[in-house]
Amino acid sequence: MNGAEHPAGRYGNPELLDRLAAAYVLGTLGRLPRRRFERLVRSRESAARALKKWESHGAALAAVVPPVQPSSAVWRGIERRTGLGAPASRQWAGWLRPALGFACGLLLTVGVVRLQPDWIVSADLPPQAVLPASYVGLLTDAEGRPAALASSRRRGMDLSVKLLQPLAVPAGQVAVLWALPKGRAPFRLGALQAAPKQMLKMSDSSEALLSEVDELGVSLEPSADSSRPSAAFVLRGHCVKLW
Amino acid sequence: MHDPAGLDGLLARVALRDRAAFRQLYDACAPQLLGVALRLLRRRDLAEDVLQEAFAGVWQRAAAYRADAGTPMAWLTALVRNRALDLLRAERVRATESLDPADAERRADERPDPLGLLEQAADALHLRRCIDDIEGPQRQCLALAYYHGLSHSELAAHLGSPVGSVKAWLRRGVERLRRCLEHLE
Numbered sequence: 188m189n190g191a192e193h194p195a196g197r198y199g200n201p202e203l204l205d206r207l208a209a210a211y212v213l214g215t216l217g218r219l220p221r222r223r224f225e226r227l228v229r230s231r232e233s234a235a236r237a238l239k240k241w242e243s244h245g246a247a248l249a250a251v252v253p254p255v256q257p258s259s260a261v262w263r264g265i266e267r268r269t270g271l272g273a274p275a276s277r278q279w280a281g282w283l284r285p286a287l288g289f290a291c292g293l294l295l296t297v298g299v300v301r302l303q304p305d306w307i308v309s310a311d312l313p314p315q316a317v318l319p320a321s322y323v324g325l326l327t328d329a330e331g332r333p334a335a336l337a338s339s340r341r342r343g344m345d346l347s348v349k350l351l352q353p354l355a356v357p358a359g360q361v362a363v364l365w366a367l368p369k370g371r372a373p374f375r376l377g378a379l380q381a382a383p384k385q386m387l388k389m390s391d392s393s394e395a396l397l398s399e400v401d402e403l404g405v406s407l408e409p410s411a412d413s414s415r416p417s418a419a420f421v422l423r424g425h426c427v428k429l430w
Numbered sequence: 431m432h433d434p435a436g437l438d439g440l441l442a443r444v445a446l447r448d449r450a451a452f453r454q455l456y457d458a459c460a461p462q463l464l465g466v467a468l469r470l471l472r473r474r475d476l477a478e479d480v481l482q483e484a485f486a487g488v489w490q491r492a493a494a495y496r497a498d499a500g501t502p503m504a505w506l507t508a509l510v511r512n513r514a515l516d517l518l519r520a521e522r523v524r525a526t527e528s529l530d531p532a533d534a535e536r537r538a539d540e541r542p543d544p545l546g547l548l549e550q551a552a553d554a555l556h557l558r559r560c561i562d563d564i565e566g567p568q569r570q571c572l573a574l575a576y577y578h579g580l581s582h583s584e585l586a587a588h589l590g591s592p593v594g595s596v597k598a599w600l601r602r603g604v605e606r607l608r609r610c611l612e613h614l615e
Contacts, residue, residue, distance in 0.1 A: 209608045214470075214511070215575050215600050217582075218519040239500045244611045245511065246504035248576060251550040254461035255468055261478045261485075262456060268486040271449055367446050402447060404493075419494045 198227060198234065208237035212245040320347075322393045324403040324426035328352070334422045335379075337364070337403055339393035346376060346387040354379065354405070354422075361411040366426070367402040376403070378411035400426050437502035445492040456485055459503065463510045469544075470514040470579040480517065484509045518579045544573035552610075560610035568603030571596060 197203060204227075210216045211224045227234045266272025321341035328334045336349045348364065356362050364387065365373040376396075377387035389396055404420035437458065443451035460481060467477035487509060495505055542550065548569065552561035561569070567589070574580045574588065582600070586593040 206605070206608065209604050212508070212511075213572065213576050213604055213607070214515050214579050215582075215604060218516075221515070221519070239504075242508040243500045243504040244614065245576075246501065246507040247555055247611075247614070248548070248551045249466045249507050249511070250462070250503075251547050251554060252462070252465040252469055252577065255465045255477075257460050257464045257478060257481060261460070261464075261482050262453075264478075264482040265456070265485045265489070268482065269489040271452070271489070370443065370446070370448055373446070423493075 198231060201233060201237070204231075204234050204237040205240075208234070208241040209244075211238065212241040320429065322397045322400075322426060322428055324424055326403055326405060326422040326424035328422055335405065335424075337426070339389070339397065341394045342392045344389045344392055346389050346393065348379060348385050348387060350379075350381075350383050350385075354381065356381070356407060360407045360409060361413075362405050362421075363408045363411065363413055363416070365404045365406065365416050365420075366397060366400040367404055368399045369401050371399075373404065373416055375414060379405065397426060398428065402426055441488075441492055441495055441502045444488065445495070452489060455488070455502075459506055460485070462503075463506060466507060467510050467514045469577050470511065470518060472578075476517065477514070480510060480513045484513055515579055519581065544577040545570060547577050548573040555611075555614060557610050557613065560613065561607070564603055564606045564610075565599075567591075567595075568599045568606065571599045572603040572607055575600060 207216075207220075207224050207227075211221060216224060224234070224238075228238050229235075263272065320338035322337075322339045324337040325333055326335040326337070333351050334354070335351060337346055339346045346364075354362055362379040364376040364379055366376050367373045374396075376389060379385065379387075403424060403426045404416065405422040406416040406418045406420050408417060437455065440451045440455040440458070444455055463484070464477055464481050467480045468474060471477045471480065484506070488506070495502065548561065549558070552558040564572070570589070571585055574585055580588060582593050582596050585591075585596045585600070589596065
């Protein structure tokens with residue numbers, strides 16, 4: 188590669204990037220140059236590539252270090268920090284609070300439905316006029332702010348999505364909503380539009396599709412038809428069956 | 431060392447919030463990573479903190495890991511080393527080193543020494559001849575910098591040489607090592 192092809196300054200030089208990445212991984216860069224190189228990695232794909240290459244060299248050098256068994260306190264600390272070891276209610280606290288008002292309203296209705304199932308079963312009204320949503324998902328953004336609410340009736344094939352904040356979708360990309368079933372690959376629920384309220388048609392009833400799904404996620408995909416998420420989730424959150 | 435395919439699968443399941451996979455990933459990788467952190471930080475409490483922080487980060491950010499970005503072990507090693515190096519450079523953790531009562535015991539655990547580790551790595555990578563060709567002081571600086579995280583001034587004190595010489599050795603040493611490792615691709 189010729190230096191003239193890299194008008195973006197000295198960091199366009201692959202040789203220099205490689206040298207910086209090597210020094211970064213070997214730990215011979217001082218604190219400030221380390222920060223500078225990290226910024227460079229975030230902004231330039233070529234720097235990120237050089238770093239990845241050196242990270243794998245570094246791992247090869249590190250592989251000969253004799254292992255040391257961590258004390259059991261380390262895993263307990265990890266569980267505490269991630270909320271994994273806590274009782275279920277603790278893990279819920281983070282996302283449940285913003286949804287609490289919504290859920291309480293639903294539960295009240297559920298209570299009524301449970302106590303008086305005849306009201307529905309024998310009613311002439313179409314079921315969706317009475318039944319509250321059975322599956323509810325609250326998705327949050329990277330900062331943990333509630334960003335979207337998805338809900339569906341148990342036997343319904345419609346998934347109602349409400350965007351709680353505008354969803355930034357770069358030109359040429361599509362926001363796709365995925366269901367993340369426990370221990371299985373995510374599957375596509377549908378593409379999201381910019382509208383604050385929208386309805387996705389699902390391929391089957393929510394009971395059939397969502398009963399083992401404990402999370403929902405939104406990723407930005409090159410095509411609305413992507414069958415597997417190809418990028419990190421920009422929104423993500425728990426999905427629960429309310430009744 | 432570790433089966434990269436197995437770790438890849440575990441990490442994918444961790445991204446889907448599979449707790450059992452998270453524990454398996456921890457069991458498979460944590461001892462190796464703690465060894466690395468302990469060499470750098472030389473204090474077990476700090477090394478374990480770094481390991482804990484790194485794994486908490488893995489749980490939050492496993493979805494951000496991309497298989498094309500290198501092996502999971504490379505990703506995890508970088509996570510742990512970067513945290514440990516930041517801690518080393520930000521705080522004078524070394525200053526309290528000699529107060530640690532486990533110091534003597536720790537030193538006994540520090541075999542092989544950094545140069546020995548570099549030689550072992552060279553053997554494992556079939557690069558022994560190339561790495562042996564790096565001049566003594568350069569090789570020693572590299573090994574101490576990589577495995578023990580010594581800064582320029584610490585290297586100078588350790589080797590009893592001026593900082594200027596250390597910087598030059600390191601620069602040339604990194605360059606030589608870079609050429610050796612390039613043969614890996």
